[in-house]
Amino acid sequence: MTTTVIICCYLGLLLLLGLVSNRFFRGTTADYFVASRGIGPFLLLMSLFGTTMTAFALLGSTGASFKDGIGIYGKLASSSGIVHALCFFLIGVKLWSLGAKHGYLTQIQFFRDRFQSDFIGLLLFPILVGLVIPYLLVGLIGAGSTFSSASDGKVSFEAGAAIICIVVLIYIFFGGARGTAWANCFQTIVFIALGMVAFAIISSKLGGPVAATAAVAERNPSKLQRSAHQKDLEKFQAALKAYEAAQANAATNTNSTTGTPPETATLTPPKEPKGLPQLVFLSYMLIPLSVGMFPHIFQHWLTAKSASSFKLPVIAHPLLILLVWVPTVLLGTWATSAMVNGQPLIPPGSSPNAVLSIMVNELTTPVLGGFLTAGIMAAIMSSLDSQFLCLGSIFTNDIYLHYKRDKEIGEQQKVLASRIFVVGVVVVAYLIACYLKNTREIFFLGIWCFSGFAALVPLVVAALYWRRVTPAGAYASILTTAVAWIWLFVQSDFGANRGFLFLGMMPVASLVIASTIALVVVSLATPRMDDKVLEKFFPSK
Amino acid sequence: MSSKSNSARMWVWIAILALFVLHQDFWFWDRYEPLVFGFMPIGMAWHVLLSILTSIVCFFATKHCFPEEDTDGTSHTGGEESKS
Known part of the structure; x- marks a missing residue:
């Protein structure tokens, strides 16, 4: 009950923010979609950070470190700090x-203007929309489930997801990009603060950071490094011997008695502790490159007041990642070995994504539990709103207005069309989320969406920095990405094989290399673009 | 562009390249000790330090490599909003 009340108050505050931002609305599409390019450095930092950090930053990072140990920080957090900052700097400003x-x-x-090609829009449209939608659904299904479980099932998944959609829709509908930036800023502050408060309380309940780490070093030392520790390997060998002995014993008993195997025969074999391969760690660094092509990040970039507004996000983004990820990764690692009253804090068989919620419920008060759930919702919604708005923008500007360009459409009509498209996108996403709510596999599609966007980054880099790139080179790069992505996705059993690697690396490495080769080779083999067009993008000094 | 600022730019790019190299810390792969502040495994502490270093390098990047012609929004003709 406490949790539900806190969440409702939080959602009420967001609605208020959306309605207040509407007072600043100027009634134009540029204001609706890019806040009249008037967002300053701090709001830009918070909205970019809030958008790039999904619920994974709180729940997923704790779960991943619970499963694999501290290596997740280098694999996802410090690499994102470097790559995101570079993308903001090299792609965003330009x-x-x-x-x-x-x-x-x-x-x-x-892209249509840069390559003087209408076709490139038709080629990119289904790919961008197709890659954003699964990413969006992951958030929406996560929000509906979180709301439902926080209310102990009193609020159904459908009702929870509908409430989230309505709240997000209202502040996008009334506030557009400005409302989204304000809401993102507020939500980012909420989830950073709550993550830190949860960390302080839980670590003190575990006897302090030193004692919590000492427990891990004693019971699961492999979680503190990126290779299997000797102690864990010895434990595994002993468990394997016991398992094999139990199996042999069971077989003997089965043969000699009634044919019914005793209970020991059902014991599951122990899992061999495995480290993180260095090639996987290296290739994982290409995943954060996806922010360079996320349409919702592009839209946030356009809201900036000036190029100087990017300086703060470029500098502070890696530090904000640190602030969110260090506490959650440590909590997840400590959870592997924490004991309460002689029992493991996390019951065996618990889902890694439930680790943070279990820690909060077991070690803190219901009020903090409620605030933490609000923080998780904040992390989800601060990405959802930007994705909804950018899809509305794509449908409005790249399809509806683009193909209606021969007709006079007033600003008010454009804004109305934009709002109708945003409502349409939210309704469709909601219906799909309700249909797929039990399809857990959708959560594993996130990494594939990121890989697809990352493979398109060579295209935007070439469009910005390479005069010699040609429309044919751009088509080749996009088509190569699409074909290679589909082929690799099929090879991975449509994402079901979660440990799928290609040539010992994450599939994103092959995708980025293939799309770059196609881009360069075809561009060099085709005639260069007209100098008049190039002058627009590469003005002579 | 002065040779001093060219040299600063070059150092910033070298530092960015160094961040990528330092990220592949195979030297801390197989151990967790020493524990920094008594609780943070050395492999994780290294990456935390790298996050801080990234921020410092970015500070110098915005100081020395920021595109001069793009630093003032008023130099642009404005977008759609100027037309509406």
Whole structure:
């Protein structure tokens, strides 16, 4: 009950924020989609950070470190700090500058203009939308489930997801990009603060950080490093021997008696402790590259007041990642060995994603539990809103307005169309989420969506920095990405094989290399673009 | 562009490259000791330090490598909003 009340109060605050932001709305599509390019450094930092950090930053990171140990920090957090900051700096600033000069509202508008090709829009549209939707559904299903479980099932999944959709829809509908930026800023502060408070309370309940780590070193030392520790290997060998002896014993008993195997025969074999392969660690670094092509990040970049507004996000983004990830990774690692009253804190067989919630419920008060759930919702919604808005923007600007360009459409009509499209996107996403709510596999699609976006980054880099890239090279890069992505996805049993590697690396490595080769080879083999067009994007000094 | 700022730019790019190399810390792969502050495994502490270093390098990048022509929004003609 406490949790439900806290969540409702939190959602009420968000609604209020959306309604207040509407007072600043200027009634134009540029204001609706890119806040009239008036967002300053702090809001830009918070909205970019809130959008890139999904619920995975709180729940997933704790779960992943519970499962694999501290290696997850280097694999996802410090690498994201480096790569995201570089993307903001090298891609974001440049795209903002071109967007402000030429009035772009979407990525497709930029690519159509850069390559003087309508076709590239038609090629990119299904790929961008197709890659954003599973990512969006992961958040929406996560939000509905979190709401439902926080209310002990009193609020159904459908009702929970509907409430989240309505709240997000209201502040996007009334506030557009400005409402989204404000809400993101507020939500980011909420989830950073709550993560730190939860960390302080839980670590003190575990006897302090030193005692918590000592328990891990004693019971599960492999979780503190990225290779299997000798102590864990010895434990595994002993468990394996016991298992084999039990199996042999069971077989003997089965043969000699009634044919019914005794209970020991059902024992599951112990899992061999495995380290993190260095090639996987290296290739994982390409996953965060995806922010360079996320359409919702592109839209946030365009909201910046000036290029200088990017300086703070570039500098502070790695530090904010540190603030969120260090506590959650440590909590997940400590959870592997924490004991309460002689029993493991995390019952065997618990889902890794439930680790943080179990720790909060067992070691803190219901009020903090309620706030933490609100923090998880904040992390989910701060990504969902940007994704909804960017899909609305793509449908409005790249399809509806683009193909209606021969007709006069007033600003008010454009804004109305934009709002109708945003409502349409939210309704469709909600219906799909309700249909797929029990399809857990969708959660594993996230990494595939990121890989697809990362493979398109060479295209945007070439469009910004390489005069010699040609439309044919761009098509080749996009088509190679699509074909290679589908082939690898099929090879991985449609994402079901979660440990799928290609040539010992994450599939993203092959995708990025293939798309880059196609881009470069085809561009060099085809005639260069007209100098007049190039002058627009590479003005002579 | 002065040779001093060219040299600063070069150092920033070298530092960025170094961040990528330092990220592949195979030297801390097989151990967790020493524990930094008594609780943080050395492999994790290394990456925390790397996050801080990234921020410092980014500070110098924005100081020395930020595109001069793009630093002032007023130099642009404005986008859609100027047309509406």
